[in-house]
Amino acid sequence: MMLRRTAVILTAASLAAAVACHKKAPPVARPAPPPPTSTASTTPARPPAPPEPVREPVVPAEPVRDDAIASASLDDLNRNSPLKPVFYELDSSDVSPAGQKVLDENATLLKRYPAWAITIEGHCDERGTAEYNLALGERRAVAARAYLVAQGISADRLRIVSYGKEFPFDPGHDESAFAKNRRAHFVITAK
Amino acid sequence: MKHSILAGMIAAAALVGWPRAQQPPPQPPPTTQQPSEIGATIGGEAGGPPRLAVPDFIALSTDAETVAIAKILGQVLWDDLNFEHEFAFIPRDVYASIPKATSFADVPFDRWRELNADGLVVGTVQKVDAGIRVEVRLLNVRTRQSAFGKEYTGSAAANPRRYAHMVSDDLHLSQRALHGVAQTRLTFVSDRDGERMKNTVQKRDVKEIYIADYDGERQTRVTVNGTLNVFPRWSPDGRSIAYTSYGKGTPQILISNIFQATREEVTRGNDENWLAAWSPDGTKLCIASPREGRGYTNLYVINRDGSGLRKLTNHPSINTSPTWSPSGTQIAFSSDRTGNPQVYVIGADGVGQAQRITTSESYADKATWSPAPYNEIAYTARTGPGNDIKVIDMATREVRQLTFGEGSNESPAFAPNGRHIAFTSTRAGKKQIFTIARTGKDLKQLTRSGNNEQPDWSAK
Numbered sequence: 001m002m003l004r005r006t007a008v009i010l011t012a013a014s015l016a017a018a019v020a021c022h023k024k025a026p027p028v029a030r031p032a033p034p035p036p037t038s039t040a041s042t043t044p045a046r047p048p049a050p051p052e053p054v055r056e057p058v059v060p061a062e063p064v065r066d067d068a069i070a071s072a073s074l075d076d077l078n079r080n081s082p083l084k085p086v087f088y089e090l091d092s093s094d095v096s097p098a099g100q101k102v103l104d105e106n107a108t109l110l111k112r113y114p115a116w117a118i119t120i121e122g123h124c125d126e127r128g129t130a131e132y133n134l135a136l137g138e139r140r141a142v143a144a145r146a147y148l149v150a151q152g153i154s155a156d157r158l159r160i161v162s163y164g165k166e167f168p169f170d171p172g173h174d175e176s177a178f179a180k181n182r183r184a185h186f187v188i189t190a191k
Numbered sequence: 192m193k194h195s196i197l198a199g200m201i202a203a204a205a206l207v208g209w210p211r212a213q214q215p216p217p218q219p220p221p222t223t224q225q226p227s228e229i230g231a232t233i234g235g236e237a238g239g240p241p242r243l244a245v246p247d248f249i250a251l252s253t254d255a256e257t258v259a260i261a262k263i264l265g266q267v268l269w270d271d272l273n274f275e276h277e278f279a280f281i282p283r284d285v286y287a288s289i290p291k292a293t294s295f296a297d298v299p300f301d302r303w304r305e306l307n308a309d310g311l312v313v314g315t316v317q318k319v320d321a322g323i324r325v326e327v328r329l330l331n332v333r334t335r336q337s338a339f340g341k342e343y344t345g346s347a348a349a350n351p352r353r354y355a356h357m358v359s360d361d362l363h364l365s366q367r368a369l370h371g372v373a374q375t376r377l378t379f380v381s382d383r384d385g386e387r388m389k390n391t392v393q394k395r396d397v398k399e400i401y402i403a404d405y406d407g408e409r410q411t412r413v414t415v416n417g418t419l420n421v422f423p424r425w426s427p428d429g430r431s432i433a434y435t436s437y438g439k440g441t442p443q444i445l446i447s448n449i450f451q452a453t454r455e456e457v458t459r460g461n462d463e464n465w466l467a468a469w470s471p472d473g474t475k476l477c478i479a480s481p482r483e484g485r486g487y488t489n490l491y492v493i494n495r496d497g498s499g500l501r502k503l504t505n506h507p508s509i510n511t512s513p514t515w516s517p518s519g520t521q522i523a524f525s526s527d528r529t530g531n532p533q534v535y536v537i538g539a540d541g542v543g544q545a546q547r548i549t550t551s552e553s554y555a556d557k558a559t560w561s562p563a564p565y566n567e568i569a570y571t572a573r574t575g576p577g578n579d580i581k582v583i584d585m586a587t588r589e590v591r592q593l594t595f596g597e598g599s600n601e602s603p604a605f606a607p608n609g610r611h612i613a614f615t616s617t618r619a620g621k622k623q624i625f626t627i628a629r630t631g632k633d634l635k636q637l638t639r640s641g642n643n644e645q646p647d648w649s650a651k
Binding site: 078079126128132136139142143162163166167 | 391396398421422461466485486509511525527531532554577602615645
């Protein structure tokens with residue numbers, strides 16, 4: 001542990017030195033820079049100029065994506081949400097195997113970002129009545145929340161609201177529209 | 192004997208220029224006129240409805256405004272009377288050749304008798320200091336006696352139609368013992384303003400509560416909170432509207448007192464509450480709430496001031512869409528305890544088992560209980576890809592259907608005399624408010640701008 005930390009410090013120090021060295025190096029007017037392979041032989045007295053990427057820490061690919069999520073505004077996050085909706089059959093609030101898979105992925109994200117608070121919105125298609133659909137949308141949202149809670153997500157982070165059929169995602173009047181409108185929709189409200 | 196309704200008419204004047212107000216100003220406290228003669232009724236021949244003619248009202252003043260009002264009054268009165276089908280009417284083009292009277296004194300009774308008219312509604316409009324004076328008589332063409340006569344005075348600039356509505360209701364009451372609905376109003380939900388919800392990345396339309404006269408005229412916005420406002424319900428006294436608002440994120444029951452320009456919170460907090468229905472005495476509301484969690488929704492009764500919440504239904508299913516019986520002793524609602532929603536009835540005290548009412552539907556919701564003398568429940572039924580309006584007679588349990596797959600039809604609401612139903616239909620494209628007679632005849636479209644839905648009909 002101690003050794004590793006020392007190594008990290010040393011590495012950082014040498015990087016800093018290299019950067020400092022590079023910054024101090026005066027511009028050398030040379031009509032034709034030699035090919036890289038011959039650099040060492042033509043200027044043996046000078047340390048090699050550090051490659052450009054060294055100036056910024058090289059970060060692994062995975063954290064870059066995470067940073068994009070972590071740094072996005074709530075609106076940007078919700079506009080292209082990493083939390084995917086769960087879709088339901090007509091008159092049903094049963095979570096399908098496909099819905100369970102979506103909820104598993106959503107649960108993973110909620111565990112990775114423990115500060116997130118979300119609202120689960122329940123939505124319905126236009127075939128049911130406006131009145132009953134409020135309660136059906138509620139039941140869909142509750143079903144999604146129950147699944148997430150079973151995956152270890154705290155219920156305190158999961159607010160619920162039903163919009164019935166008041167806010168269709170697809171304004172169409174066919175089954176493809178209906179299928180998009182029967183959903184539990186996830187909105188990130190705090191991060 | 193005359194009474195002025197000036198104050199009321201002036202108040203109504205403000206309504207015209209009030210498209211965005213949180214609250215519309217008061218309507219006139221109605222009926223300040225008195226019968227000028229002893230009433231009598233005019234009957235039709237062979238027991239049929241009386242045959243009436245409603246010629247244009249007579250302008251006793253020659254100014255353009257009075258002449259215009261006289262024309263409007265005759266037309267609106269004709270429409271108001273025709274709405275209830277209590278009278279037969281001689282078509283207007285038939286009597287175009289009959290000389291126009293200039294006063295009550297020179298009515299050409301002989302000519303009207305030739306057309307087999309039983310009665311003649313004659314009205315005069317005169318400009319007076321306070322505004323206008325409207326005098327209306329129903330004349331028996333055979334006896335030349337007045338069977339009905341009243342005077343109405345007040346301001347006219349705001350809403351001359353209201354005079355005709357008052358005359359219509361007075362005529363129906365005196366001649367047919369019928370409580371007309373010409374002065375009643377509708378409330379409904381509309382997205383016509385094209386506003387979008389804020390604080391959401393989705394494109395979501397703001398929906399606000401509107402009111403209109405029973406004939407669809409004078410459509411006026413009530414709420415201005417820029418969010419989702421749904422399921423408005425008139426209080427029994429016609430002075431308040433309870434509705435479900437998402438203004439604070441969680442749906443709650445609010446009451447808009449449209450004459451006082453005040454708003455009350457019936458429910459608040461983190462629990463969702465929907466679909467308020469007034470008790471007939473106006474002291475309580477029945478609401479639906481999923482507050483117990485687990486996806487169950489049950490009915491609760493709460494005082495209008497938000498106190499005294501008690502659970503009415505207690506069933507591990509969805510129990511929603513309440514409507515009170517006219518006596519206030521029962522509540523009809525929807526429950527999906529056996530699968531899809533069906534209409535049930537339970538005592539307003541919550542005691543006893545809920546009794547299932549709809550037995551021949553795959554899906555039935557939004558019961559609305561008719562006023563006396565009918566004892567019917569109208570509801571929305573799934574009939575195919577869409578829904579239709581049906582009515583069940585509570586005595587015989589016979590079901591009749593009012594709409595037949597023209598678009599999708601839902602959210603029925605009875606007129607206060609039970610003779611018409613307002614509902615939402617997509618038959619014209621977007622969602623619009625229609626009225627239809629309880630017989631299934633006389634379909635009328637009332638709204639055309641944006642989407643309009645979830646109507647409720649005022650009792651007064």
